[in-house]
Amino acid sequence: MDTSTVMMILAFVAAYFVWFRSVTRTLKGPKGPKLWPVVGSLPGLIENTSRMHEWIADNLRACSGTYQTCIFAIPFLARKQGLVTVTCDPKNLEHILKVRFDNYPKGPTWQAVFHDLLGQGIFNSDGDTWLFQRKTAALEFTTRTLRQAMARWVSRAIKNRFCPILETAQLEGKPVDLQDLLLRLTFDNICGLAFGKDPQTLSPGLPENSFASAFDRATEASLQRFILPEFIWKFKKWLRLGMELSLSHSLKHVDDYMTDVINTRKLELVSQQSGGSQHDDLLSRFMKKRESYTDKFLQHVALNFILAGRDTSSVALSWFFWLVTLNPKVEEKILIEICSILMETRGCDTSKWLDDPLVFEEVDRLIYVKAALSETLRLYPSVPEDSKHVIADDVLPDGTFVPAGSNITYSIYSAGRMKYIWGDDCLEFKPERWLSEDGKKFEPIDQFQFVAFNAGPRICLGKDLAYLQMKSIAAAVLLRHRLVLAAEHKVEQKCH
Ligand code: HEM
Numbered sequence: 001m002d003t004s005t006v007m008m009i010l011a012f013v014a015a016y017f018v019w020f021r022s023v024t025r026t027l028k029g030p031k032g033p034k035l036w037p038v039v040g041s042l043p044g045l046i047e048n049t050s051r052m053h054e055w056i057a058d059n060l061r062a063c064s065g066t067y068q069t070c071i072f073a074i075p076f077l078a079r080k081q082g083l084v085t086v087t088c089d090p091k092n093l094e095h096i097l098k099v100r101f102d103n104y105p106k107g108p109t110w111q112a113v114f115h116d117l118l119g120q121g122i123f124n125s126d127g128d129t130w131l132f133q134r135k136t137a138a139l140e141f142t143t144r145t146l147r148q149a150m151a152r153w154v155s156r157a158i159k160n161r162f163c164p165i166l167e168t169a170q171l172e173g174k175p176v177d178l179q180d181l182l183l184r185l186t187f188d189n190i191c192g193l194a195f196g197k198d199p200q201t202l203s204p205g206l207p208e209n210s211f212a213s214a215f216d217r218a219t220e221a222s223l224q225r226f227i228l229p230e231f232i233w234k235f236k237k238w239l240r241l242g243m244e245l246s247l248s249h250s251l252k253h254v255d256d257y258m259t260d261v262i263n264t265r266k267l268e269l270v271s272q273q274s275g276g277s278q279h280d281d282l283l284s285r286f287m288k289k290r291e292s293y294t295d296k297f298l299q300h301v302a303l304n305f306i307l308a309g310r311d312t313s314s315v316a317l318s319w320f321f322w323l324v325t326l327n328p329k330v331e332e333k334i335l336i337e338i339c340s341i342l343m344e345t346r347g348c349d350t351s352k353w354l355d356d357p358l359v360f361e362e363v364d365r366l367i368y369v370k371a372a373l374s375e376t377l378r379l380y381p382s383v384p385e386d387s388k389h390v391i392a393d394d395v396l397p398d399g400t401f402v403p404a405g406s407n408i409t410y411s412i413y414s415a416g417r418m419k420y421i422w423g424d425d426c427l428e429f430k431p432e433r434w435l436s437e438d439g440k441k442f443e444p445i446d447q448f449q450f451v452a453f454n455a456g457p458r459i460c461l462g463k464d465l466a467y468l469q470m471k472s473i474a475a476a477v478l479l480r481h482r483l484v485l486a487a488e489h490k491v492e493q494k495c496h
Contacts, residue, residue: 016075023078028085028400029067032059040073040082052495053384056086057414065089065418066400083406088415091397094448096388096408098456104408107389113225116251117218119296121304122461133301134457140285141461146193149280150465151360151472153192157185158357158476161202166481168204175486178321180206182314182473187212189469190309194302195261196281214253219307221247258299309462312382313470319380320373320474322491323429325483330372330431337368338475357476366471367442371434373470374445377452378422379429380493384413386454412451421449 016037024035033044033055048055059067066087070078087093096104105126118124122133140146162185169176184202192198201209221243225233237244265283272278283302286293324331339353341362346352358366387409390402402408419426422433436443447453453460460466477483485491 019075020073023073027068029063031062032067033069035069035073038073040071041069042071050495053413053493056411057417060088060411060414066092066398079403080405083403085400085402085406085408086411088411088418089398090421090448093410093451093455095397100394101457103391103394104388112230114222117222118304118307119300121300123304123308137461140282145280147468150193150468153189154469154472155357157188157202158472163476165204170481179318182317186314187310190306193281194305195283196279197261210253211257214250218247218250218254258302262295262298313466315382316377317470317473320376321483323376325485327429333368334372334478337366338479341365357472363468363471366475368431369471369474370442370467371431374434375429375431378416378450381412381416381452385409385411415451
């Protein structure tokens with residue numbers, strides 16, 4: 001190699017390091033994850049894959065709630081698409097999720113990744129497309145009839161399938177995979193609510209359900225796309241390789257299933273007009289609103305709701321039951337609450353307590369159970385991290401500059417675990433923190449402090465339904481069984 005080439009390489013390296021130093025200096029949070037030349041924060045990310053949420057929380061604790069990093073420290077990328085601002089500060093969250101809502105959409109990466117499965121459904125759209133669906137759906141979510149529909153689907157599944165399966169396991173002295181049972185139960189519920197058909201994935205013998213499996217595989221494969229640069233997964237899609245091939249098969253299956261559901265429902269709605277049976281699911285509600293909705297649009301409406309309301313409740317319930325086994329005093333208080341309500345509504349004959357699951361009015365009175373579920377979601381939110389895209393340069397309330405084109409990750413997991421937000425006992429499981437001093441009233445906490453259901457205009461639409469469903473299931477299980485963790489079973493978060 002001649003001298004001039006060597007000099008040129010050295011000049012490049014020197015210029016890179018000058019640039020690299022200037023980048024690291026301008027990033028917020030010097031105590032955040034270490035930034036390496038070229039590979040940025042990737043080494044830290046890889047090293048901490050198995051404890052990702054704890055790692056982010058550690059970094060946020062060290063940086064008073066906000067830090068910036070870049071996945072790759074490469075000129076032109078590092079200050080734009082490659083720059084990530086990570087925060088859990090309630091003031092910043094209010095700014096991103098409400099005050100400057102229009103400046104922080106989900107963004108193009110999200111939409112591209114989920115487009116094949118969710119289309120431009122409520123969960124996967126921004127701007128006017130999102131607003132229209134939000135308004136239409138929000139009207140439905142305030143109706144009493146939708147709450148009644150959820151109560152009906154949940155009660156039926158608890159009574160006819162969930163309780164018998166648990167009872168058999170108890171009689172046979174066999175352990176159960178509670179998370180799997182809950183996942184099946186909430187999948188059945190949300191399908192009932194979304195399109196009026198319970199696929200009964202929760203049944204004795206736990207049968208494999210091809211729609212549920214195809215939906216699972218499609219979600220998993222879509223999520224995999226996040227790891228790869230867009231042009232790579234698009235190229236793989238074009239060549240029909242690996243996960244992309246599996247995704248296209250799963251999508252075809254989901255599509256066939258939903259087409260069948262929609263066609264059947266259309267026929268039923270016609271017969272309903274001439275006196276046939278009534279339907280109160282979301283799909284029928286959308287169909288009755290306007291006849292011009294295309295089948296694809298209706299399919300995406302249903303699929304978006306299934307994705308939104310499926311794993312979220314079952315994961316929260318799994319953590320809840322685990323936390324209850326670790327906190328017998330909480331379990332006792334829950335039982336006292338359920339029993340005192342049943343004593344009032346069904347009398348002293350305890351055999352009547354187990355005849356049927358709690359009805360809506362009984363569930364509504366479960367204040368302590370609601371507090372324990374909220375406390376669970378504070379410590380173990382079903383959506384631990386979420387992200388937004390930055391449209392125009394902005395400054396967050398804590399002074400952090402966020403450039404256009406960059407991304408913001410807001411850590412819901414960390415937001416529930418900061419001393420400066422929740423106090424010194426923030427890592428303890430204390431349902432009491434959600435109750436008034438006399439313990440009689442549930443006291444909601446500011447939505448930007450407790451973000452497990454998101455906040456602002458995009459706050460979870462199914463929050464009340466989720467509480468209704470989770471309280472019914474929690475009461476049904478704890479009234480009948482005392483749960484114990486199976487020997488040698490390790491409880492851990494799935495981070496990838
Ligand atoms: C414990 C249970 C649940 C939790 C923790 C939860 C949490 C969340 C979160 C964090 C979001 C924001 C996601 C994002 O924008 O990236 C969200 C959105 C949403 N959730 Fe839930 N959810 C739960 C149950 C449900 C249920 C049962 C339904 C439906 C019946 C539902 C319907 C929705 C919908 C439609 C959205 C999208 C709202 C929008 O973008 O305007 N959720 N939920």
